[in-house]
Amino acid sequence: MRTTLVPAAVGTPELRELRAEVRAFLQESIANGVFVPKADSWQSSINTDFSRMLGERGWIGMTIPKEYGGHGRSALERFVVTEELLAHGAPVAAHWIADRQMAASILSHGTEEQKQKYLPGIARGERYFGIGMSEPDSGSDLASVRTRATRDGTRWRISGTKLWMTSAHVATNMIVLVRTDEGERHQGLSQFVVDLPNPGIQINPIITVDGEHHFNEVVFDDAILEADALLGERGAGWRQVTGELANERSGPERLLSPFPLLAEWAKNVDADDAPATLELGRLFSRVMMLRQMSLGVARKLAAGQQPALEAALVKDLGTTFEGDLVETVRRMAMTEPLSGTTAYDKLLADGIRHSPAFTLRGGTNEVLRSIIAKGL
Numbered sequence: 001m002r003t004t005l006v007p008a009a010v011g012t013p014e015l016r017e018l019r020a021e022v023r024a025f026l027q028e029s030i031a032n033g034v035f036v037p038k039a040d041s042w043q044s045s046i047n048t049d050f051s052r053m054l055g056e057r058g059w060i061g062m063t064i065p066k067e068y069g070g071h072g073r074s075a076l077e078r079f080v081v082t083e084e085l086l087a088h089g090a091p092v093a094a095h096w097i098a099d100r101q102m103a104a105s106i107l108s109h110g111t112e113e114q115k116q117k118y119l120p121g122i123a124r125g126e127r128y129f130g131i132g133m134s135e136p137d138s139g140s141d142l143a144s145v146r147t148r149a150t151r152d153g154t155r156w157r158i159s160g161t162k163l164w165m166t167s168a169h170v171a172t173n174m175i176v177l178v179r180t181d182e183g184e185r186h187q188g189l190s191q192f193v194v195d196l197p198n199p200g201i202q203i204n205p206i207i208t209v210d211g212e213h214h215f216n217e218v219v220f221d222d223a224i225l226e227a228d229a230l231l232g233e234r235g236a237g238w239r240q241v242t243g244e245l246a247n248e249r250s251g252p253e254r255l256l257s258p259f260p261l262l263a264e265w266a267k268n269v270d271a272d273d274a275p276a277t278l279e280l281g282r283l284f285s286r287v288m289m290l291r292q293m294s295l296g297v298a299r300k301l302a303a304g305q306q307p308a309l310e311a312a313l314v315k316d317l318g319t320t321f322e323g324d325l326v327e328t329v330r331r332m333a334m335t336e337p338l339s340g341t342t343a344y345d346k347l348l349a350d351g352i353r354h355s356p357a358f359t360l361r362g363g364t365n366e367v368l369r370s371i372i373a374k375g376l
């Protein structure tokens with residue numbers, strides 16, 4: 001059996017044309033060996049040449065206005081491109097965070113100079129961002145961050161440690177949440193855009209169980225930033241960060257990380273194999289339902305709303321589905337993926353190794369459920 005994420009006939013004629021164009025480009029790239037599809041590619045598959053290729057095609061920074069080097073396209077068009085990249089397991093990790101949330105944050109909170117400085121490079125697929133929120137002893141309880149920025153004349157000096165920073169080792173920039181002022185937990189926090197490299201910042205690799213380097217510990221030792229590195233309002237960091245989280249939590253990557261595994265497995269499912277076709281149907285109907293929810297949040301974001309509760313709901317259900325997908329395929333497949341060599345074995349091995357992270361990154365599901373419960 002063969003499965004694609006969305007039948008080619010779905011959507012308006014313009015969206016169908018865009019999907020067909022992206023799909024053809026990705027299939028050709030796979031056929032030409034430009035990349036090998038990976039599960040969870042948005043987290044772990046870094047290929048800066050490929051990011052630039054997407055930038056040249058106008059598939060990064062799609063919703064950034066044209067005056068800042070973007071393409072002025074709709075959130076739905078971006079959604080279609082994002083889905084296809086994920087479904088094909090394309091190497092998009094380098095630019096993912098910049099495209100997903102930093103462009104939107106800089107557009108909302110940045111000065112005119114910051115917009116001119118950062119947005120064109122994001123749209124070209126040349127500026128990559130790390131997110132510096134978590135710290136040792138400060139993950140779910142994000143407001144307890146201890147990294148501190150102090151004013152020194154016109155500059156800022158930052159000291160502290162950020163943990164689990166994805167892709168910091170290839171980043172050209174990072175955005176950090178730090179304490180600038182005293183006050184109640186959610187007050188006195190501010191965000192800074194940091195240009196890299198910076199002599200006061202050390203990036204130390206953290207190697208994961210798959211032997212790969214996705215994460216980093218980032219140590220700020222009296223790192224000096226100019227006054228114009230402050231993003232938005234001093235002391236409004238908490239409000240800004242929570243606005244950003246709706247972008248971070250609701251996109252197709254919260255349900256499609258292991259989709260290439262499902263597509264590869266489906267190729268080998270015999271239409272007469274009732275248990276396998278039943279499981280395939282179950283998984284596929286869930287992904288379609290979640291897709292509608294994720295689209296609903298994308299529409300709200302495009303309308304200028306802040307659907308934090310809805311985004312938490314999509315992420316809880318979507319990442320639970322992702323784990324179920326990997327587990328179902330593992331159970332049905334009867335193979336030993338960790339030592340296997342086929343494309344399918346490798347996708348399954350990646351899925352198994354990465355699935356514990358699905359419900360942790362971007363806020364754990366327990367914490368999301370408490371946001372949902374409080375919101376309802």
Ligand SMILES: Cc1cc2nc3c(=O)[nH]c(=O)nc-3n(C[C@H](O)[C@H](O)[C@H](O)COP(=O)(O)OP(=O)(O)OC[C@H]3O[C@@H](n4cnc5c(N)ncnc54)[C@H](O)[C@@H]3O)c2cc1C
Nearest residue numbers: 131132133134139140164165166357360361362363364366
């Ligand atoms: C793949 C991956 C990529 C990541 N990338 C980044 C990144 O780029 N930048 C960044 O800043 N961070 C990143 N993180 C860190 C991530 O945001 C944190 O792991 C997450 O917020 C949880 O924090 P913690 O690990 O400190 O766990 P803890 O907060 O210590 O939680 C441990 C357990 O306790 C539970 N728990 C905690 N508080 C509560 C509560 N109030 N109610 C109920 N249960 C609770 C949690 O659900 C969890 O099961 C990444 C993590 C992963 C796995």
